[in-house]
Amino acid sequence: MSLADEMFQAVMDASPLSAAMFGLPGWDDQLEDLSVEGEQAVRARIADILERAETSDEDPVTLAVIRHQGRALIDRTDARLVEHTVAQGLTAPVNGLLMIATKVDVSQRLDKFPVYIRQAAQRLRDTDRKPLQRHVEAGVERVQAFLDSPAQPWEGDHSAEIRAAVVEFRDQLASITDGRSDEHAGLCWLPEGVENYRKLARNYTTTSRTPEELHQLGLDVIASLREEYAEIGSKLWGTSDVPEIFRRLRTELLWDNEDQMVENAKEAIARAEAEAPNWFGRMPKADCEVRLVDEAGRSTAPIAFYMPAAQDGSRPGIYWLNPLGATERSRTLSEVTAFHEAVPGHHYQVSIAAETEMHPMRKFAFIEAYLEGWGLYTERLADEMGLYSSDEQRLGMLGLDAMRAGRLVVDTGIHAFGWSRQKAIDYLRENTVMAEPEIISEIDRYIEVPGQALAYMVGRLEILRIRGEAEQRMGERFDVRAFHDLVVGSGAVPLSTLDQIVTEWSDAP
Template identity: 80%
Template sequence: MSVADEMFQAFMDASPMSATMFGLPGWDDRVEDLSVEGEQALRARITDILRRAEASDSDPVTLAVIRHQGQSMITRIDARLIEHTVATGLSAPVNGLLMIASQLDVSQRLDKFARYIGQAGERVRNSDRRPLRRHLEAGKTRLDRFLAAPAQEWEGSYSGEIRSAVAGFREVLASIEDGRGDDQPGLCWLPEGEQNYANLVRNYTTTSYSPAELHQLGLDLIARLRDEYAEIGSRLWGTGDVQEIFRRLRTELLWDNEEEMVANAVEAIARAEAEAPNWFGRMPKVGCQVRAVDEAERETSPIAFYLPAPLDGSRPGTYWLNPLGATERSRTLSEATAFHEAVPGHHYQLSIAAETDMHNIRRFAFIEAYLEGWGLYTERLADEMGLYSSDEQRLGMLGLDAMRAGRLVVDTGLHAFGWTRQQAVDYLRENTVMPEPEITSEIDRYIEVPGQALAYMVGRLEIQRVRAEAEEKLGDRFDVRAFHDLVVGSGAVPLPVLNDLVSAWTAAA
């Protein structure tokens, strides 16, 4: 077995639900081991693989991915985020399980869920790193909703055992009386927090940017975006007043109903698929469908997310859209989100990589700066492709840009510079068009998943940089279709490796 095989095995052992999502056989009866002993055994195993990888004959790109995937798992184990991540996002172990269980075939692992939930409770109970008080309350509310609802189909004959474990986890949350206040939400307030955050920043961005540099980058981007808002706002509404544009985007152009929101996403993706051959030489063999999130999961589901098609093609890639509160949400964000999550965003990126003959460690690598950088890149690419149906939708593109730029400011503010939760809320309220419920949910996400929010804009800027450099060097010989095929056909790679790949391609051309 090669070191690439070993690292991929360890990667899937650490996240067997992901293996099921990808349609990879061999992990359908497993769950992650959340115990301290299990994590430390995994850490030792990964450390040994990394040591031996340096003497292997793996090609440089595969070796770089092996290094990143191994170090990523070590970084997250060392940060011990599991011990204070308890609210309603996908990263909270128990809530994430309850969300994803209805989307996958979990029938072979139902007998292991109670142990998994119990391990999560033990980690929280025995930790010196307390969750925020508001996250404890949010976690309890979410679990109460699950326990009060009728058993779902996925629970099968293990419903009683699973619900007893969920009730036990709720008791753990209720027993914690010393949760952190909103004045100390970041990692910098926790033991080893400064070092853990620095490691997470390196892991998520795959760069050497410091938190201070990322913070300033976000401030600069927010300032530049105001000029773009003013230019489109003047053309559309006859005003360049950014705060007036923000007000109109927050309070006008809302959805009439849920069905309209879903139909708009279907139309946007259809336009993207029709135009894509002019921008990509290679299209995925598998299709992309749009589905509304199930009623039972809408309170805790993200606004939108993508799940790739399994390898056997038993279902298409799926763009999941949460229509909760549609009539209070701006329709201007719809198209940019669809292009990011589906076509030509994550659907093209993940499907094309999975269809290559590369090693699995590259086909299914999880490198956020590349993955989310590509998603954000395609929001601007969609404008080049002529996909936005109106200037209102272009303002939505700017709104999502501002959110990702704002993430650089508030994520570093919270975790490196000791911002209060309210400081972070106030910054997004002043500098983005996000509605209040979305601002608060996003801030809570950044608190519980430190560093992840940095990956989007850092990755987008790097993809744009290497493309611009290639265009400058090649001039009329630059082929945008070949460029995009290279980027998505190489699988997820660290950003320095992407630079090397594009530089080599440019030289060869």
């Protein structure tokens, strides 16, 4: 067995539900072991593989992926995130499990649910790292909504045991009355928090940039975006006053209903698919569908997210939309989000890599700076492709740029510099056009997933730099279709490795 085989097996053993989301066979009856002993066993296994990687003769790109995946898993284990992540979507162990169970086949692992849920409760019981108190309350509300609902089809014959375990988890969570205050939202307020955050920042960005450097990068990008807002605002509304442009975007361009939001997303994806052959030499075989998040999951699900197609063809790629608060949201964010999450963003990126002959370690590596960097890169690529239907929608492109730049500021602010939750909310309110429900949802996500928000803008800027340098080296030989095929066909890799791949390609005669 190669090191790539070993690492892939270890990563999927540590997160069997990731295999389920990719439709990979072999882990259908498994769930993650959340116990301290289980985590430490995985950590030791990964550390052994990393030690042997130092003298391995695997190809350099695969080794770079192995090292990143192993180091990231160890650092996230050491940060003990499972002990204080209780509210948000897929990242909170119990709420994430209940959310995923409605979207993938869990029938063969239902007997593992009670053990997993009780392990999560045990970790909360024994920890010295308290969750945010408001997240405790949100987590209780979410699991109570599950308990108040009728048994769902996915629960099968195990409903009584699963719900009994959820009751125990709810009671354990509800017993926490001394959770962290909003003033102490970040990792820096927890034991080893400052060092853990630096490691997470390194893993999520795949760079050596410090929290201080990332914070300043966000401030600089926010400042430059104001110039673009003024330019488009002058053309569209005759005003270059950025606060006035923000006001109009927040109050005048909202959805009338959720059906409008869905239809607009479908139309944007159809346009992108029609234009894609001029920008990509290879298109994915898997289709991409737009679906609404079910009502039970809307209070904790992200506003939009992508789920990859199953490898056996049983499920297409799915662009999930959360219609919660649709009439309070700017419709200008619709097209840019569809391009990021679906076409030519994550759907092309994940599906094309999955359809190659690469080792599974390369196909399914989770390297956010590459994955989310590509998604954000395609938001601007869509402008090159002429996909935005109006200047209003191009303002939406700037809106998401500002959100991602703002993430650099507030994520580092919260976790490295001790910002309060309210200070982070106020910063996004002043510097983005996000609606209030989105701002609150985003800030709570950043609190519970430290460092992940850093990946987007860092990844996009690196991909743009790599492309620009290739264009300069190649001149008229540069083919954007070939460049895009190379980037998505290489699978998820650290950004420095992507730079090496593209440099070798562009230097070839």
